Amino acid sequence: MTRPALRLAPVPLLACARAVQVIFRLLPGMGLCAVLAALAYGLQAVEIRLYGRAWLEALNIALLLGVGVRACIGPRAGLAAGIKCCARTLLNVGIMCMGATFSVGAVLRAGPGLLGGVACIVVFSLAFTCCVGRVAGLSPARTLLVACGNSICGNSAIMAAAPVIHAREADVGATIAFTAAGGLVVVLGLPLLALPGLDNAGHGVLAGLTVYAVPQVMAAASPFGAGAVQAGTLVKLMRVLMLGPVCLVLSVLYARAAGHAGGRCGSVLRLVPWYIIGFGAMMGLRAAGVVPPCAVTGLNGLATGLTVLAMAALGLGVELRAVLCAGRPLVVTVVVSLLGLVGASVLLVQLAGGR
Known part of the structure; x- marks a missing residue:
């Protein structure tokens, strides 16, 4: 007696069934994130209508709304799967799209002196903050x-660097909360800093060297x-241009510290997050003229x-209790780091303006 042949479902049908299962598993968390994001945009629009500008951007509003909902x-x-997908995969896609928003030509036309000055400020701020964090007793992950x-x-740099150094979500949330507060103070206080002998363009350069987001x-x-x-x-775009090289260096250094570094180029490329490679690729495509101006606007909005x-x-x-218990080391590091950044930027702008 022969056994009946087993009928297996076609491979495409199985793949579709699994895809549907994954989608249904992601939908609740992603839907909640989408609702909070839409609400954040709405509150930002209310700010602009009432005050003429957004004192607190949708990015930070969305973070605060998320923390509040989590506390409630x-x-x-x-919800975990969808939230994780938004916090990692979709964010990485957004960072990659961000590369198309930078005009390499505009940076090159500004001259090597300005680009070199921006790079020096970024390197100084990185080194200075690491020293402050170590003295203050802050953990290495939060310091970085x-x-x-x-x-x-x-926020974008923090979220881009977090996977590279394997930072915990609690570290990311606490860091963003305190740096966002410090950044808002800089935005409000910088127009009051009227430096003698500095023209209007110099004050703009100072803002680009010290303030976080382009709208700010x-x-x-x-x-x-x-x-x-x-x-x-x-100048702000030049600062963001440093995101790729900094994440690349952190990837290599972290891998070497963990004992996984290799000496070949292929090994180094495997250490670099795919979204950083994509960031550079999108920037190169725009420089080559492959990405049209109309697509740049769309990619910027998508990012x-x-x-x-x-x-x-x-x-x-983010667990609100963990943020509130961040303690003095994080506050001291953020404040002293910002003071060092503003001080170094003022010195650089005045020296350049005096030439």
Whole structure:
């Protein structure tokens, strides 16, 4: 008696069934993040209508909303997969898209002197913050996150560097909360810092060297005119341009410290996160003229939207008690790091303006 042949479902059908299962598993958490992101954009629009500018951007609003919802409902197993996808995968896609928003030509036209000055400020701020964090007794992971956030571009740099150094979500959330507060103080106080002998463009450069996000740079530089806004935006883009090299160096250093580094180029490439490689590739494609201007606008909006979504997800993964218990070392590191960044930037701008 022969056994009946087993009928197996076609491979495409099985793949579709598994994809549907994954989607249904991700939908609850991703849906909650999307709702919080939309609410953050709405509250930012209310700010702009009432005050003429967004004192607290959608990025930070989404983080605060996520932390608040997490404090109210606690961790939910059914939401974890979608929240994790937004906080990691979608964020990495957003960082990659961000590369298309930078004009290498504009940076090169500004001259090597300005680019070199920006690079020196970033390197100084990184080294200075690491020293401050070590003296203050802050953990190495949080120290590096503060250093990247203050030196480069705030939330985006922190979230880009976190996977590279294997930082915990509690570290990321606490760091972003305190650096965002410090950055807001810089935005509000910088227009009041009228330096003698410094023209409007110089004040714009100072804003670009010290303020986190491009909209915040525009807000801090706007009292000094359109020229200051243009100069500040260009310098800010140069700072963000350092994100890729810094993450690359951190990847190699962290791997060597863990004993996984290799001497070949292929080994180094495997240490670099894929989204950093994608960031550089998108930047190169725009420089080559492959990415049209209309697509740049769309990619910029996509990168911003995915980052806001990720901020909501990060907030949902943060335990408020852990943030409140961050303690004096984190506060001291953030404050002294910002003071060092502002002081070094003022010195550089005055020296350059005096030539």
